[in-house]
Amino acid sequence: MRLLLISDAHGNPYALKAVLEAERYDEVLFLGDAVDYGPRPAEVIDMLRSAGARMVMGNHDNAVAFGVDCMCGEATHWVSVFFRANYTVKLVSPEQVAHLRSLPERVTLDLGPMGRALAVHGSPSSPLYGYLYPWLDDESLRKALRRSVRLSAGPEGGDLAYDVYVVGHTHYQFARRVYGRLLVNPGSVGQPRDGDPRASYAVIDTERESVELRRVKYDAERVVKEIEALGVPEPYLGALKVMFLEGVTPRRPQESRAVRSKDERLITFEGMKHETLNERSKAAAYKEVLGWLGSR
Numbered sequence: 001m002r003l004l005l006i007s008d009a010h011g012n013p014y015a016l017k018a019v020l021e022a023e024r025y026d027e028v029l030f031l032g033d034a035v036d037y038g039p040r041p042a043e044v045i046d047m048l049r050s051a052g053a054r055m056v057m058g059n060h061d062n063a064v065a066f067g068v069d070c071m072c073g074e075a076t077h078w079v080s081v082f083f084r085a086n087y088t089v090k091l092v093s094p095e096q097v098a099h100l101r102s103l104p105e106r107v108t109l110d111l112g113p114m115g116r117a118l119a120v121h122g123s124p125s126s127p128l129y130g131y132l133y134p135w136l137d138d139e140s141l142r143k144a145l146r147r148s149v150r151l152s153a154g155p156e157g158g159d160l161a162y163d164v165y166v167v168g169h170t171h172y173q174f175a176r177r178v179y180g181r182l183l184v185n186p187g188s189v190g191q192p193r194d195g196d197p198r199a200s201y202a203v204i205d206t207e208r209e210s211v212e213l214r215r216v217k218y219d220a221e222r223v224v225k226e227i228e229a230l231g232v233p234e235p236y237l238g239a240l241k242v243m244f245l246e247g248v249t250p251r252r253p254q255e256s257r258a259v260r261s262k263d264e265r266l267i268t269f270e271g272m273k274h275e276t277l278n279e280r281s282k283a284a285a286y287k288e289v290l291g292w293l294g295s296r
Helices: 013-022 043-048 057-064 073-089 094-102 138-145 222-231 236-246 276-292
Strands: 002-006 029-031 106-110 116-120 162-166 175-178 181-186 199-205 210-216
Touching: 002 013, 002 181, 013 043, 013 199, 013 210, 013 222, 043 073, 043 094, 057 073, 073 236, 138 175, 138 181, 162 199, 162 236, 175 199, 175 210, 181 210, 222 236
Parallel strands: 002 029, 116 162, 162 181
Antiparallel strands: 002 199, 106 116, 175 181, 199 210
């Protein structure tokens, strides 16, 4: 079986379509966040359902479904809150919102010779909000991969209940072993943040017992033009351009003389920078990890 792993489409059907048309697969597993940031969340939801994808709930899906905060990182939270309140919730139907409400936080799979797999958006210990980055050490990852209900902790990762863990949420693509378990993040299909704006995904081949990390180019300019057509104002428009066209996380601009409202509709800003030093450091560490994986 070839299992297509896709995550974090974020209202971008053009990237999603490019992957579905380019790849050969038997089943599709979507790891959450169909909505927010992008101009066509309804189309993304419908495309995933038409593809017969098994889906888990992401933090942005949860925010739209239940009218709660996305609890995402500070660097993008301000964009998410504004875009969701002013655009996303108006672009999805009540039936699509009901579908998002129905999504599970966890999905288990039988991968045959590769063993049992657990799929979540964030991490097993925090399915909606946990971040598993490629630069984290094995012990940090082991703790995040543990389910809180499992108390049989062991020194060599013996408390890990599954053979394969599949996650999304970070928008960073990677595959690595953690105490003998396979951990895979296909990256973001609709909005990568690792410096490569191409649509990111992965394929697990159970017959070959392998995982392939892949990218495909799509028309990101079309996404930006549709966001512009929605009338998204600055500085949100500038931030979204950075996210879709450059594949990096925007830095929140310095606030100028303005009064902040709870839904962020009244904020004005001066000057925008794309990345913080901390994010550049993370990107450098990520490239080192990729280099190490490539030498294996």
